[in-house]
Amino acid sequence: MNTSSEPGDSLEKQAGISLREARQTQLLKVFLVMSVIYTLYLAKTLFIPLVFSAFVALLLSPLVALGRKIYIPRTISAFVLIGLLIAPFSFLGVELVKPAERWMETLPKISAQITEQINEISEKFEQEQNQAEIQAEAERKQKEAEEASFFDNWFKDDEPEAKVEEVKEVKENVVTGQIKQGSIEIFLSLLASAPFLIAQMFGSVILILFLLIFGPVLFKIFIQDFPVVVDKERTVQLVGQIQKRLSNYIITISMINGLLGIATATAFYFLGVEDAILWGALVGMLNFVPYLGGLISCTILLMVGVVQYGLVSAAFLPPAVFLGINILESQFITPAVLGQSFRLNPLIIILWLAVMGWLWGVIGVLLAVPILVCIKIILEHLDVLPHWVKLLESEG
Template sequence: MVAKTPYERAESDALYLPTSPAVVLLAILVILALLCAAYLAAEVVLPIVLALVLKLQFQPAMRFLDRLRVPRGLAALALILLVFGAIVGIGAGVSGPAAEWASKLPNGIARLQERLKFLSEPIDTLRTFLNEVDGSMPGAGRPSTNGGGSASAIAASLFSSTTYFARSFFETILILFFLLVSGSTSLKKLVEIMPNFRDKRQVVELSLEVEKNISVYLITITMMNAIVGVATGLAMWAMGLGDPVLWGVVAFLLNFVPILGPLTGVGVFLLAGLLSTDTPWLALLPSVVYLTIHVIEGEIVTPILLARRFTLNPVLVIISLIFWFWMWGVPGAFLAVPMLAITKIVCEGIRPLAAIGHFLSGDG
């Protein structure tokens, strides 16, 4: 067998995109059709997508229980009860402290205004400048029909998204249960309809590789977020903020939403610090500690554990967060990055789509 020259090896490893206009146009139309279906049929599609993502996280535990010869139905039921029972228990545990902190807001607003009065002059200057700019624009001077309602609109949007997610909770659990029980039935059926042995082997290898990579990614991210939650809770307790479980859960959940989640967390801990202490510099300490923990996890530990093959393009991460939040609300924001990572891993495992997977990768 003649060895390939360096040029031939480079050609074989090159990434190609389809150049046929008909193929490109057809791919765009298919993607648009899928996105329209995901938007219009969100009540059906969202529980299915969430169940598929959870199934990939539960798969290693299901394989372990299979090796112990535990019936799949019993194993799936036990895992679901364990995980979702823990979620319900933690939610019930943090509801009291969360309500207590929420009750501090009405009385704390006056205190916050008093402590932050040194910002009133630059804010008034900026407001005057914006009013002058707005007055010089065409159509200025017309009364605003929705002024002051943006905060309530955002709150209503978040509440409706949370209610929508809760309504889909049972559907997600039901779909997840049957996905875990069915195991590799769908893969076996797909292998059976493949025309030759080479295609059958390729389907099996690709399926196992994709499932393994995605499971590693999702489990690693979940574990790192849990560590961030524990570290944040202990740090807030040590600083006298109290309610370590509440702050740990907040940090854990926000860390699933890259960039935007930690920024929200900085604001939350800054507000908590301002409400809990009278010293301005000490009030900044919770947010600074939280940001430090996040930077250590996000910039040092997680990239080392996941390596380059799991890094994502940060620009596409932001676009994905905004897009899926618009599509599906809060659940979409939580699923945006896992879906982007799944897309990247699947594309890298399929030769014709390898260029797309490379485009979704980061610089790590």
């Protein structure tokens, strides 16, 4: 009997060991993912310039290779391309400095004005409510006066209106002060982070330059000499295809967002909206963030309309014009230009934006969709995790 039960016991032990090993493997995978996320979060000041520089270098490297074919040295072509890339943004930045400074300086005043206008509207509703409360208080006191003695009524305080007005004035002052203080704190935080942002931008430019000059040589040595690359020819083809598709995506979406900004600025100029170039540049940049960028742009433009026109129906003109242009771009132009190759599920995009915003802040939100497209392209060309690819490109 003991000999007959040994094979069954050994099978049960093997099954238990294999189950234990599977659970340990799953736990190791979870810990690996958590460690990667933790590293990306802690080292974001390092990874953000690296990722941004890699995308720009990936975009410009075909032009450097083209210059190499016509006997232009990489150093010269890299410097020329960097100059051509920086020049328009520098010119646009110089043009937008004064309007941006003016809006940042007047932000506390604008907040106070909007608060006052909102208070004027809310006062009309509060007056009716206060009148009803005062009338109810008067009726209650009149009833108490009829029941109480003459001497008790003689010493009672009968000034509810003065108390209500005093409380309302205190509330308005508190709300206005909080809004002003919050606006000043935002301005000071932006001012404090400006030197660090400038340093990151300068470091990114230097890194892009060195990637364009020395990156292909290092990549060639890595492919030829490192034993980790088994199928060298397929790896070169894979990197070339990823570079081509990702470059097409970045160039296309940048042109679409640039045309969106130009169209918005032109429409605002003819409508008489102040600082039309500033708002065109802002909506073009925010449009790199799908869905949320348009919503933020509409909110900002609504505030601009309220500041310029007041709390009237004309205040809805700037966001309404932008919304019409944005719908035309997002529903017709972008799908027709990009086609189905870069299709992504809207819910996946929103969740990915939330994750990247938590990890890397505003820059992470701007880089989220290009990173997600890059991940999708790599998975497609490596022919791995097809279920994840199907999940990413599933229709909304």
